[in-house]
Amino acid sequence: MADEPPIRLRGVVKSFGSGSSEVHALRGINLDISAGELFMLVGPSGCGKTTLISVVAGILRHDQGEVRLFGEDLSRMSDRCKSDFRARHVGFVFQQFNLVPTLNVQENVAITLQIGGQSRRRAMDRAAETLDQVGLGDRLGAMPSALSGGQQQRVAIARSIIHDPSILVCDEPTSALDHEKGRQVMELLRAIAIRPGRALIIVTHDNRTYKFSDRIATMEDGYIVRFVRRRFDPESVDDAPAQPAGPPAGMAAITALAAAH
Amino acid sequence: MIRTALTMLVGDRAKFLGIVFGLAFASLLITQQAAIFRGVMVLVYGHVTDTPQVDVWVSDPGMPDFDTNDMINERELDVVRGVEGVRWAVPLNRRVLYTRKPDNEISPIMVMGIDDGSLIGAPLPEAMVCGSVDDLRRPNTVIIDEHSAATKLAVEGPDGVLKPMQVGDRLRANGTDIEVVGICRSTLALMLYPTAYMLRSQCSQLDASSDQSFNFILVGLAGGADPAATCARIDAATGLSARTSADFCRHVYDFFLYKTGIPANFGIAVLLGFVVGAAIAGQTFSQFVSDNRRTFASLKAMGMRNGRLAGILLVQAVASALVGYGLGVGAATLFGVALAGTDLSFRLEPELMAFSFVSVLVISIGAALVSLRSVVRLDPALVFRS
Ligand SMILES: Nc1ncnc2c1ncn2[C@@H]1O[C@H](COP(=O)(O)OP(=O)(O)OP(=O)(O)O)[C@@H](O)[C@H]1O
Ligand SMILES: [Mg+2]
Numbered sequence: 001m002a003d004e005p006p007i008r009l010r011g012v013v014k015s016f017g018s019g020s021s022e023v024h025a026l027r028g029i030n031l032d033i034s035a036g037e038l039f040m041l042v043g044p045s046g047c048g049k050t051t052l053i054s055v056v057a058g059i060l061r062h063d064q065g066e067v068r069l070f071g072e073d074l075s076r077m078s079d080r081c082k083s084d085f086r087a088r089h090v091g092f093v094f095q096q097f098n099l100v101p102t103l104n105v106q107e108n109v110a111i112t113l114q115i116g117g118q119s120r121r122r123a124m125d126r127a128a129e130t131l132d133q134v135g136l137g138d139r140l141g142a143m144p145s146a147l148s149g150g151q152q153q154r155v156a157i158a159r160s161i162i163h164d165p166s167i168l169v170c171d172e173p174t175s176a177l178d179h180e181k182g183r184q185v186m187e188l189l190r191a192i193a194i195r196p197g198r199a200l201i202i203v204t205h206d207n208r209t210y211k212f213s214d215r216i217a218t219m220e221d222g223y224i225v226r227f228v229r230r231r232f233d234p235e236s237v238d239d240a241p242a243q244p245a246g247p248p249a250g251m252a253a254i255t256a257l258a259a260a261h
Numbered sequence: 262m263i264r265t266a267l268t269m270l271v272g273d274r275a276k277f278l279g280i281v282f283g284l285a286f287a288s289l290l291i292t293q294q295a296a297i298f299r300g301v302m303v304l305v306y307g308h309v310t311d312t313p314q315v316d317v318w319v320s321d322p323g324m325p326d327f328d329t330n331d332m333i334n335e336r337e338l339d340v341v342r343g344v345e346g347v348r349w350a351v352p353l354n355r356r357v358l359y360t361r362k363p364d365n366e367i368s369p370i371m372v373m374g375i376d377d378g379s380l381i382g383a384p385l386p387e388a389m390v391c392g393s394v395d396d397l398r399r400p401n402t403v404i405i406d407e408h409s410a411a412t413k414l415a416v417e418g419p420d421g422v423l424k425p426m427q428v429g430d431r432l433r434a435n436g437t438d439i440e441v442v443g444i445c446r447s448t449l450a451l452m453l454y455p456t457a458y459m460l461r462s463q464c465s466q467l468d469a470s471s472d473q474s475f476n477f478i479l480v481g482l483a484g485g486a487d488p489a490a491t492c493a494r495i496d497a498a499t500g501l502s503a504r505t506s507a508d509f510c511r512h513v514y515d516f517f518l519y520k521t522g523i524p525a526n527f528g529i530a531v532l533l534g535f536v537v538g539a540a541i542a543g544q545t546f547s548q549f550v551s552d553n554r555r556t557f558a559s560l561k562a563m564g565m566r567n568g569r570l571a572g573i574l575l576v577q578a579v580a581s582a583l584v585g586y587g588l589g590v591g592a593a594t595l596f597g598v599a600l601a602g603t604d605l606s607f608r609l610e611p612e613l614m615a616f617s618f619v620s621v622l623v624i625s626i627g628a629a630l631v632s633l634r635s636v637v638r639l640d641p642a643l644v645f646r647s
Contacts, residue, residue, distance in 0.1 A: 050646075059561075059562050059641040083564045083566050086562065086564035087564025090563075092559070092562055092644065095645075098559040098644060101556075102270075102273055103269060107268065111265060111560070115560065115563050115565045
């Protein structure tokens with residue numbers, strides 16, 4: 001068990017609906033994600049990326065297979081247990097930021113700690129520090145609507161890491177932003193979200209962000225079809241598109257790859 | 262989390278105002294209508310409370326309300342005076358007289374024909390605005406109530422301007438001029454007819470139809486006499502119905518409460534306030550929650566338990582209730598202040614304010630509970646869907 005990675009999925013299956021309208025979103029996922037690296041999940045629309053990270057984050061129940069988070073079997077946890085697990089160990093970054101529109105920036109960030117049971121005062125103090133880290137220390141009282149998309153996403157990132165989560169899931173964090181803002185967000189994530197004990201998973205469509213990853217898994221139609229390990233090179237960040245993942249492989253290759261891993 | 266919940270609510274100004282408006286509306290209508298109801302209902306026994314020196318009221322046993330009763334005669338009065346526990350007993354004759362004002366307009370007045378000897382049943386000295394009760398001993402005199410003097414009995418001068426009736430003015434009844442010798446405050450003033458006080462003998466003289474009978478016997482008890490036992494003895498001795506002042510008030514009150522359409526009318530208004538207020542507040546609250554679906558889903562994804570979410574909704578509901586109630590009762594009070602001195606009477610009692618608050622609380626917490634269902638069912642996986 002000593003060498004078990006923080007996140008381990010074996011044969012994970014998830015379908016939606018039933019009968020003729022049944023959608024097989026995950027068809028048997030085998031996946032290990034280590035801590036301290038930036039793991040990227042890519043693939044065409046509808047291939048199951050969001051479904052996969054929803055299962056990993058403990059907000060969606062899978063149908064079959066095993067999901068182990070830091071040695072704990074997710075399917076054995078009660079809903080309440082999962083809530084508490086998420087409050088303590090999981091951070092979220094969403095495509096649409098999902099900030100509370102009627103709370104100011106600092107309150108939005110503090111809310112993570114308040115959910116975890118900390119007092120408002122302490123949470124607000126920590127929120128100010130964390131916002132400083134993401135470069136928004138001077139906008140504590142601003143309302144989300146007064147910020148640009150890039151700034152809102154930085155607030156969301158501050159909110160997602162303030163409680164030092166062991167798992168950080170980001171679904172398309174750059175797709176609501178223009179290229180430059182997206183790049184800044186990816187740089188920020190690389191700079192402050194990667195931690196030795198933390199598994200960081202980013203779902204993306206945008207091949208210009210691939211270069212920020214340490215490892216890329218490509219999904220197709222509910223399967224993971226390919227893994228690519230990259231070596232992140234800070235110098236390459238300003239360059240033209242990094243090496244894309246290549247054309248989709250055939251079904252045989254998929255199973256071979258998945259099994260090999 | 263309380264502060265966060267409140268900031269969330271108040272931050273959505275339009276919804277917050279909508280919710281508060283609904284609750285304030287309910288609170289206003291409930292409080293105002295119920296206060297008027299209470300105001301009207303204490304009038305119906307106003308003469309009983311205006312004559313506190315009377316311990317027991319004796320009337321015909323078939324009397325359903327203060328205005329409808331049969332005659333009592335001298336012989337029965339004598340019997341009551343002989344009953345053990347009775348210190349004194351005096352007649353009260355209540356009559357409607359038609360009078361003509363100096364400006365020639367005809368006005369009915371409700372006359373209290375009080376006992377010539379004792380003047381019991383007349384306004385108390387502290388209720389006299391001007392003039393004196395003793396002046397009633399002069400022939401052809403009357404005391405009228407202040408409110409009616411300024412309204413129903415106001416006299417139109419030659420210049421066409423209405424002037425309150427004053428001491429010295431005259432009313433003509435059955436061919437006799439009677440002089441106003443006093444103005445007093447009277448609870449009954451707000452009832453249908455102006456209230457007037459004169460001696461019983463005077464009243465009989467003016468009322469052609471009246472013989473020597475009257476319609477109430479007012480009794481003062483001897484020190485230490487048991488009120489209930491004395492009433493029972495009076496009943497047995499006369500065949501009339503004797504009630505302590507408190508019982509008599511309740512008897513009259515119950516008639517209006519159970520046998521007239523008054524409570525139903527007010528009840529419908531109160532119910533309407535409740536229903537409309539609940540509809541507005543409930544609808545706006547669920548709109549608020551549904552607009553914040555994404556927020557609530559995010560909070561759930563971030564690990565907030567359903568209990569905590571329920572707490573947030575509850576805090577928001579109670580806060581709205583407090584603000585809405587405050588505004589509603591405030592408006593109702595202003596309404597009451599504006600009504601002072603008009604024919605409408607208004608009585609805002611603590612019980613009524615509590616009733617209004619509980620109603621508003623029921624509406625807002627009900628709305629929160631309805632919305633809570635949808636929040637509890639909310640799928641946190643929604644957060645990743647756009
Ligand atoms: N709650 C749901 N009910 C029914 N079908 C669903 C649900 N969630 C996802 N699906 C279906 O499951 C499949 C995988 O969806 P998912 O959102 O995981 O894809 P995705 O890779 O994230 O796509 P995109 O890049 O467009 O976000 C799709 O066919 C989708 O329609
Ligand atoms: Mg998706």
